[in-house]
Amino acid sequence: MQLYHTPHSHFSRKVRILLEGLGIAVELVNAGDTARQEPSRFGHSPLLRVPVLRDGEDWVFDSDVISAHLVRTRDPADRFGVLRHDLPGLNARSVMNGVMAAEVELILAARTGLDTRGQPRFDKARQVIAAGLAWLEGQEALFAGEPDYLSFHLVCLWEHLHRYGHFPPLALPQLARHAARVGELPIVAATRAA
Numbered sequence: 001m002q003l004y005h006t007p008h009s010h011f012s013r014k015v016r017i018l019l020e021g022l023g024i025a026v027e028l029v030n031a032g033d034t035a036r037q038e039p040s041r042f043g044h045s046p047l048l049r050v051p052v053l054r055d056g057e058d059w060v061f062d063s064d065v066i067s068a069h070l071v072r073t074r075d076p077a078d079r080f081g082v083l084r085h086d087l088p089g090l091n092a093r094s095v096m097n098g099v100m101a102a103e104v105e106l107i108l109a110a111r112t113g114l115d116t117r118g119q120p121r122f123d124k125a126r127q128v129i130a131a132g133l134a135w136l137e138g139q140e141a142l143f144a145g146e147p148d149y150l151s152f153h154l155v156c157l158w159e160h161l162h163r164y165g166h167f168p169p170l171a172l173p174q175l176a177r178h179a180a181r182v183g184e185l186p187i188v189a190a191t192r193a194a
């Protein structure tokens with residue numbers, strides 16, 4: 001099994017934490033700069049993004065689809081709640097994915113030479129990050145239980161925003177507490193980029 005990723009990719013890290021939690025060995029293939037366009041970097045995914053999973057003959061695109069595939073094929077008990085169906089949990093997942101995607105837009109725009117300051121399109125991305133985090137703070141009870149896929153997702157988002165300087169000037173005490181707690185888990189620490 002191979003996972004195309006980058007060490008800092010927050011979307012890839014969700015999958016890597018799940019792999020650690022499930023005790024599944026994987027060969028990590030570093031795609032390098034995700035702003036590049038060579039399909040081979042991305043396992044020939046037409047989306048030109050990581051993560052991409054190669055599982056035998058199967059190629060799987062998108063972090064949550066990869067995670068669902070891993071659980072369906074290897075963890076019928078779904079111990080980390082990847083296949084959950086409750087609306088609050090699914091909405092929180094959508095909001096976290098949206099915040100992470102908005103951050104990717106800002107990072108890759110800057111990396112490819114665009115000045116994002118004062119541009120309405122990128123101001124909207126910053127607004128999505130701030131509004132998404134504030135919304136998630138109001139849903140913090142979702143992260144309060146035993147560590148699960150939703151809380152893995154949170155810690156990936158949280159640490160990435162801090163690392164890249166896109167964390168908005170907001171006090172989010174409950175999310176901060178949950179992210180710190182989950183961040184201490186060995187399976188989470190094992191996936192933290194140097």
Ligand SMILES: N[C@@H](CCC(=O)N[C@@H](CS)C(=O)NCC(=O)O)C(=O)O
Pocket residue numbers: 008009010011012034035048049050051061062063064101104108
């Ligand atoms: N919806 C995708 C998003 C993946 C994504 O945006 N990955 C970033 C790296 S964290 C990427 O490869 N971006 C390249 C690009 O947008 O051109 C998923 O959940 O896997």
